[in-house]
């Protein structure tokens with residue numbers, strides 16, 4: 001037997017391995033946990049159902065966490081890390097501070113999964129599953145959730161401050177920020193439909209209510225009766241943390257009322273109304289189509305959640321599976 005034969009076999013195997021790892025890097029899979037944690041989705045669902053009994057808003061809050069995670073260095077659980085000696089938490093960034101919520105429920109999901117399948121399900125995947133379960137629980141569509149993401153070893157607070165859109169962004173700013181994530185204007189319009197549930201604080205829309213135009217008036221795109229009620233809720237120099245429903249029509253139901261609200265000039269955030277009211281907006285036709293056809297919205301929303309979930313996941317040997325979503329392992 002030739003002494004070089006085993007080396008040959010090993011190098012062939014390594015080449016095959018590198019090739020396979022390269023391939024698996026590129027894609028997530030709906031069956032990723034089917035042998036290692038087959039009950040993962042049911043466990044996530046059961047914890048969220050429990051929280052939902054006393055907090056109907058929790059499904060909205062968890063859906064938002066997935067968005068805020070994915071837009072910062074990809075869907076890698078970076079949002080969930082707390083401050084530590086080496087981590088400056090994304091929770092302190094402007095879009096998240098005193099606003100992002102649901103972290104305690106994520107902890108409960110993680111504990112339940114660690115009991116059932118220790119060290120298997122990543123925190124990044126918990127957010128992907130939790131957002132799908134949440135949308136379903138509030139009456140929205142269901143889709144095949146792709147899994148296999150791993151968790152980051154770092155956070156990026158400056159990324160959270162710059163990459164996540166603000167409610168004051170115009171349509172150009174919004175499309176630019178989505179495009180930077182590889183997401184299209186269709187993804188922007190469909191995913192903004194998540195504002196069909198959940199709440200927003202006065203400080204996120206109060207600039208529209210007073211001194212918005214050069215002659216001191218409110219945002220002219222706001223319907224007069226809606227403006228009056230928002231001014232009562234959020235007076236000048238009032239409490240900026242008071243909350244109201246993002247969707248005034250069906251506040252807790254995942255449906256297409258967000259888009260009919262826009263048609264009635266009742267979008268809450270400037271960034272919402274921009275999708276329809278910007279002069280010559282290319283997004284207006286899609287808003288109108290989702291307003292008139294809920295199943296068209298549900299189909300697009302499902303696809304766009306998959307697209308958002310594909311933003312730069314860590315796979316293979318990158319990152320880790322955290323045991324506590326708030327901390328890097330061993331820290």
Ligand code: HEM
Pocket residue numbers: 057059060061062063064067098099100101165166167168169174188191192194195197198199200201202204246269271
């Ligand atoms: C298009 C750009 C977006 C902007 C500018 C934006 C901005 C905001 C703001 C300002 C709030 C209120 C936060 C507060 O007052 O505490 C909010 C809430 C929310 N956002 Fe967005 N958002 C955007 C896109 C998205 C996307 C893509 C999703 C998910 C797919 C999403 C899901 C939510 C949900 C569900 C809430 C309510 C959360 C709760 O009640 O806890 N948003 N968003």
Ligand SMILES: *[C@@H]1O[C@H](CO)[C@@H](O)[C@H](O)[C@H]1NC(C)=O
Pocket residue numbers: 039042043046
């Ligand atoms: C899966 O998890 C759910 C929720 O915790 C539980 O009710 C059910 O018994 C579990 N099923 C199996 C097969 O472990």
Ligand SMILES: *[C@@H]1O[C@H](CO)[C@@H](O)[C@H](O)[C@H]1NC(C)=O
Pocket residue numbers: 136137139140141142
């Ligand atoms: C939620 O998912 C369950 C199955 O997992 C399905 O039976 C139910 O119809 C879904 N709900 C909605 C509103 O799609």
Ligand SMILES: *[C@@H]1O[C@H](CO)[C@@H](O)[C@H](O)[C@H]1NC(C)=O
Pocket residue numbers: 072073156158159160162163
């Ligand atoms: C942090 O996020 C910003 C904005 O997305 C990005 O440009 C930067 O490369 C990120 N930094 C690190 C260290 O990942």
Ligand SMILES: *[C@@H]1O[C@H](CO)[C@@H](O)[C@H](O)[C@H]1NC(C)=O
Pocket residue numbers: 170172173176
């Ligand atoms: C938003 O767009 C305006 C132009 O319409 C531009 O001046 C501004 O710098 C943009 N802001 C961001 C954060 O991209």
Ligand SMILES: *[C@@H]1O[C@H](CO)[C@@H](O)[C@H](O)[C@H]1NC(C)=O
Pocket residue numbers: 211216
């Ligand atoms: C409205 O804005 C203008 C220009 O930005 C400023 O001069 C004026 O003091 C503001 N008025 C109020 C009531 O805030």
Ligand SMILES: *[C@@H]1O[C@H](CO)[C@@H](O)[C@H](O)[C@H]1NC(C)=O
Pocket residue numbers: 239240241242243
């Ligand atoms: C402002 O409103 C929030 C939410 O309703 C409340 O928790 C907080 O105590 C209020 N702050 C003040 C100073 O009234």
Ligand SMILES: *[C@@H]1O[C@H](CO)[C@@H](O)[C@H](O)[C@H]1NC(C)=O
Pocket residue numbers: 293295296297299
């Ligand atoms: C609504 O959208 C669905 C899904 O895109 C499509 O199959 C259906 O034909 C549309 N219905 C109408 C009335 O346009």
